[in-house]
Amino acid sequence: MGKKLMSNLEGYRSLWPRRILVIFSSLVLFFLTAPLVILIIQSFTNESYLSFPPPTYGTRWYTEVIYSEDWQNATFLSLTIAIIVTPLSLVLGTLVAFGLERGPKKGKQTIQAIMISPMVLPHIVLGLGLFKIALQFNISDSLWAFVPAHLTITIPFVIVTVGASLQTFNTSLEEAARSLGASKFWAVWYITLPIISPGLIAGAIFSFIISFDEFIITFFLATFQRTLPLEMFSTLMYQVKPSIAAVSALTLAITAILTVVLMFRGQVVGGGKIIK
């Protein structure tokens, strides 16, 4: 991969001492991946606890995780929530980001601070507040509670990432399109959105992951339903089992496979083609 990276780099006209950049970034990326490599190795243990290096290797924990109904249900629920939450959060958050960026400058900061404040409130207290409302409506332990709750904490991430992209976006392009007769909506649709797509994608990734990882609020709202983080937690509070490492490794593997598929389909995340 390093070679590929270099060859890609070589084709690019750089203004920056790129070797230093590549070396430094590689170190950072190594720092990011080292614990995960250990985790993956650990997940292939045959023992009932985590240790490194594992005394014996095997796929015992993968078998357990894949065939366990608990893990299946938890994965299904977590994915369902995240798949519903991500597009909704992206749309709602992007609307807010546009509203803030294009609206009057006066009061913008305050409104922005308010709109992203759900991110700030410690989840445990937000969890209780939401739980009391869910109790009133008798909807706790269902998607009707999980989805709005997750949306509340994911939308701020979209507002921040899309907002940042919008700020660097040069509106003259959009104005040019409008001067050529495009309506406001289509000008945004065809000009602005593609250019800010890295921001949109970052927002979508964050929404998905935040929802997929959310623990405390879901803990309050759930009774019998268990999301993946809840399942992991109840397991982990009792014992650090290798099954958790297997689940993590599986999540990583699935993400990596999706990435490769995306790559082969040419639908490159990060809007590379657009920017070039």
Place this chain on the structure above:
Amino acid sequence: MEKIDNNKISSWWLLVPTSFLYIITFFIPLITLLVMSFSRFESSVTTVGFYLDNYEKILTDGITLKIFFQTVELSLMITLFCLLLGYPVAMLMRRVGPKARLWILLLVVSPLLTSIIVRNVAWVLILGRSGMINDLLISWGLISKPLPLMYNTFGVVLAVVHVYLSFMVLPLFAALSSINNSLEEAAASLGAKPLSIFLNVTLPLSLPGIMAGCTLVFILSMGVYLTPVIMGGNFVVTLPMLIEDAVRNRYNWPEASAMALLLLIAIGIMIVISSSIQKWVKS
């Protein structure tokens, strides 16, 4: 004074759907919280009313405020490290081809895809007393006693930076990639040195990305509580840990609510200040 024209005001209609959601899922809980924070918690029983007990306790017990400032300090440190480590990665992402970019993105996001506890267990194996780094250093004869690499602030910062780096890199990359290359190339063609191009063109133009990334990482770091428990061996205390303790072990919602509101207000002020700085730098 800027004239507010209707066209601009009408943009605020875009906030309506989210505002509706927030009324139910955020503002009402917030009011509950506010009421709670003025309630009295005495002998395990909560009495709703207008009492200032909780705020008084927070401000005068000599520890909550201290922990709050410690949390701010810790978060600033984490944010700084994320920026220093993340900026070059975001630069690299901008410069490489789409495929390499996708791989880097995957690597950056990957820590988020694993459970926090398992990740920390892996860190113990690397940083622990008989972990890899210490083993290696001892076998090389560089040190004679294991270094304390975790169960302290260092371990906490390291583990938090590890997972929150993506929250810095992605907004940075988004901002960097919206910058028109021709600006930098124009500067270069005029003979500017790479460093001065970076400082005078790239860096200022990527400021919104820096602010966005720093805001995200800072706010997220202000909320950490599980990592200090494991990586800090509970020695590093953050405000969310105090809130957790009040809720989990003492069921003292009034005090927890007051602490949460303190956190909310403080961070709100910081957001407003940081966006003012950003505006000031821009102009």
Place this chain on the structure above:
Amino acid sequence: MKKNKNKLSTISRREIIKGAGAATATVLVTPYFFVKAHAASDPKHMRMYNFDGNLGDFYTKHWYGPFMEKFDVKMDFIRLKGSRAPLEKVQAQINAGQPETDVLPLHPDQVIFAKRNDLMRNVTRSEIPESKNFYDQFFTEYGPNLVLWCYGLAYNTEKVKPAPTSWKILWDKQYAGKVALNEGLKDQTLQMVNLAFKGSPYPVDAETFKHLSDIRPGLVSLWGSGADAEQLFRNDEIVMTPFWNGRVTKLKKEGLPLEFATPDEGFFVRSSVYGIPKNARNPEMALEWLNWVMGKGPQKKMVEFGYGTPNKLVEHTPEEAKAVIVADPEVVKKAVKEDFTRILDNSASWTDMWTKWKST
């Protein structure tokens, strides 16, 4: 520009498909959730907490399974996170008239909290005939005390020799950098320090923290859950920590060189009150279960698992007696009487002192 247009329209179509898919999934899945939520109003149906890991398996196999079969009852299980019932959540549920469980296990401090907030239904001896076989102090106004666990000193038998008899060994310079204390149950940690140096568990004061400061440089970690401590032993980070007996029994069975000691200054015995929350959906069945589980059969199973019982009829084999600790009257004499009202009422100030100690 044209390229952008094409690219974008493919994305948008996909998004639409995704959105529609998600909406359909919501519609299809929702009834399932509602059905599940409402299934519990029937008299042959209970909602119970269960633990994870070995203890959870034990409950399923010996305390829930046979009961379901015998009484033709169906149970739904809510998995607990750790060993404490989430009272922060259940309190709101009880007040809203819909506690999620029919039987609520409470730790001793939680019992006092529940009493002050009137969260539990009162239970009398006549409602639970089996109570006649229980030692008196283990049957409360809310129900029986079950699962007697001991809090003593766990140590690595290969690295700590001879076997410790005093809490003070934690302060021994020889083991500095290899011991840990418990943050999760800091009230017991504080009482332990007092026992070691003052001979009585109270009061928790500046002197207590002075001794904690002495041990501070030698501490590896303040662990939060049993899983954390287990991992510390497994990774060879520590050789000794205050711990509870059941986990040590389990780790010994798994081959770790560990042993559990009850120091001479005293150790702690705790148990949970199993009661019925107010507004529970099925209190009749809950009473039935309490009565059944207090019986000799299920209690004997618990002893075999490694935790003590207050049932007078249960007999112990020598190994069982050693593992459950409380079966030996000589050892029980060393158990310290804890004042849980004091613990609950002082938890805020102890926490403040504790946090101050940690951050200096």
